[in-house]
Amino acid sequence: MSAPSLEVTGLAYAYPDGHQALYGVDLRISRGERVALLGPNGAGKTTLVLHLNGVHRAGAGHVAVGGLPVEKRNLQEIRRRVGVVFQDPDDQLFMPTVADDVAFGPANFGVTGPALDSRVRGALDAVGMAEHADRSPMHLSGGQRRRVALATVLACDPEILVLDEPSSNLDPVARRELAEVLVGLDRTMLMVTHDLPYALQLCDRAVVLDAGVVVADGPIRELLADDEFLRRHRLELPFGFRVPDA
Numbered sequence: 405m406s407a408p409s410l411e412v413t414g415l416a417y418a419y420p421d422g423h424q425a426l427y428g429v430d431l432r433i434s435r436g437e438r439v440a441l442l443g444p445n446g447a448g449k450t451t452l453v454l455h456l457n458g459v460h461r462a463g464a465g466h467v468a469v470g471g472l473p474v475e476k477r478n479l480q481e482i483r484r485r486v487g488v489v490f491q492d493p494d495d496q497l498f499m500p501t502v503a504d505d506v507a508f509g510p511a512n513f514g515v516t517g518p519a520l521d522s523r524v525r526g527a528l529d530a531v532g533m534a535e536h537a538d539r540s541p542m543h544l545s546g547g548q549r550r551r552v553a554l555a556t557v558l559a560c561d562p563e564i565l566v567l568d569e570p571s572s573n574l575d576p577v578a579r580r581e582l583a584e585v586l587v588g589l590d591r592t593m594l595m596v597t598h599d600l601p602y603a604l605q606l607c608d609r610a611v612v613l614d615a616g617v618v619v620a621d622g623p624i625r626e627l628l629a630d631d632e633f634l635r636r637h638r639l640e641l642p643f644g645f646r647v648p649d650a
């Protein structure tokens with residue numbers, strides 16, 4: 405059996421000022437799963453994500469991506485395997501054209517020539533942005549920029565996609581279009597979000613962090629239908645929203 409896309413075991417971390425942000429977090433994500441990472445402000449979600457791509461070094465515990473330990477000697481391969489799509493696409497887009505931006509990552513990992521062209525085409529096709537390849541990313545709408553940012557990551561063929569608030573600042577059409585793209589990708593995903601309906605639409609499973617501890621890990625539908633659980637962990641569905649029956 406192949407290694408899970410992500411395996412986090414007993415992960416603990418304190419910031420240099422002594423603030424303990426994670427306490428013994430365990431998380432295992434199988435290949436192809438889409439998992440929502442939920443939790444109130446300050447729960448430790450970003451801190452956890454920054455351990456997946458090796459920005460933070462675990463104080464205790466262990467993180468592996470596709471079976472490869474997140475350690476200094478593996479960092480280049482780990483950064484290819486963990487594709488983080490940041491909340492602000494402008495953090496990811498800085499080249500003159502869309503195609504240049506999408507080529508940047510794989511080119512850095514040594515892909516060249518026709519193989520590089522085919523990566524770029526494949527990634528832009530996957531997000532429905534092929535006809536915008538020669539445009540400047542600066543001239544695209546927010547929703548289009550979010551999709552190009554996703555393509556820059558897909559072009560590196562990551563083991564796991566990490567999406568940071570993928571629905572923020574999107575209008576309802578762009579939100580739906582992005583959801584369709586994401587569902588069509590057939591890739592392991594960890595989606596960090598406060599947008600509970602979007603998480604419900606895209607993920608079967610949710611992991612809830614609160615104060616650095618995993619307080620729930622299970623079917624998202626059940627978690628979001630538990631009003632008392634939501635209240636206890638400062639999670640809130642939009643006014644009037646009801647979790648549809650299965």
Ligand SMILES: Nc1ncnc2c1ncn2[C@@H]1O[C@H](COP(=O)(O)OP(=O)(O)OP(=O)(O)O)[C@@H](O)[C@H]1O
Nearest residue numbers: 419421423425443444445446447448449450451452
């Ligand atoms: N550089 C830092 N130094 C000290 N403490 C930090 C630092 N960055 C974050 N923290 C603390 O670590 C805890 C977890 O923060 P983190 O950013 O991981 O939460 P989060 O769940 O991503 O929150 P949000 O939903 O607001 O983005 C918080 O208490 C935060 O104040």
